[in-house]
Amino acid sequence: MEAIVKKRIKQVIKGDQDAFGEIVEIYKNSVFQLCFRMLGNRHEAEDAAQEAFIRAYVNIKSFNQDLKFSTWLFRIATNLCIDRMRKKKPDHYLDAEVAGTEGLSMYSQIPSNTELPEKELESMELQETVQKEILKLPEKYRSAIVLKYMEDLSLNEISEILDLPVGTVKTRIHRGREALKQQLRYV
């Protein structure tokens, strides 16, 4: 697989867009998933994933061909998602008063950090529950958890993608696991 990708990259460097199309086919699902888990919205995820591929195409000459292409690609995609998450202005300010209520702020709408009501869990698909809980994770834990358990990458690869020491990656995964456990224990 890596061999085919290497060959295609050489063709892409010569300017062959069809060869790039094959690379997109190979990685589109994992890049899309990464963006979706990070951003939590299909439309935004598709746009981000497309942009990640376009950036890879434009900067293909700066890719070191001795390294793994997927690591480089995931790094582009992850940074892009983190950028978008930071730029995204919150839709609602939590302490703003909710229209039509007296003194109720958005804080009262947030489920408490302890257990979720059983009914809510029953009505929600597991998929949605997990996605919802992942989106509640702070950005630094979220990227580590998604790369580890959804993209099934090794700690070393994640450390390269996030440009962090392996030890830091481990800590983030541990914290992420703990936080998710708190939310998902009653599912």
Add this chain to the structure above:
Amino acid sequence: MCPDHIIELMHEYLDEEIDLEKEKVLRLHLQNCKDCETIFYELKKTIAFVKSVSNMQAPANFTANVLARLPKEKKKVLMTRWFKNHPILTAASLFVVLMGGSLMSTWNHEREFSVTKQRNLIVKNNTVIVPKGEVVKGDVVVRNGTLRIEGEIQGDATVINGEKYLASAGHVTGDIEVVNEVFDWIWYQMKKTAKDVVGVFDQTETK
């Protein structure tokens, strides 16, 4: 409250980085501590949940949409691919180029005066005269010279790279053609080849 170092061992286990010694310690503790067992079970369950939702498909037309957003391809690549995809057209255009080249070179080389041999033609200083009152049978072709027609030609008259004068009394039963430009020349060659080919078939048929 469970000891922190046991929780730490659980994470090491889940990272698949625990060594045998520590794993023994962890297992022994889990057997004796219900709380830790629960925590460990919940952690493993959490991971299983997260993994279970991890098969996402990109939307339809994803690749096409990416390719549509890429900057334009280099012309060289486009041409190479076109040649690969259309081998017959490539061969045909190559043939046309080469043929054109060879015709051009014959056009450039044949600069000498020449005329088809007919008995009653008079040749004077690169001028061919069909005399008054004479009848020349067959096609007359003059290269790099002038053709004066005062009599009659029973056939076609062709002047290549030269001039033609048709006197009032002169008469040509077939076509009169003057070829002076390269493209005319190529066109003339093509017509001639076609005629020759048809002629061959006609002959075989009459036989």
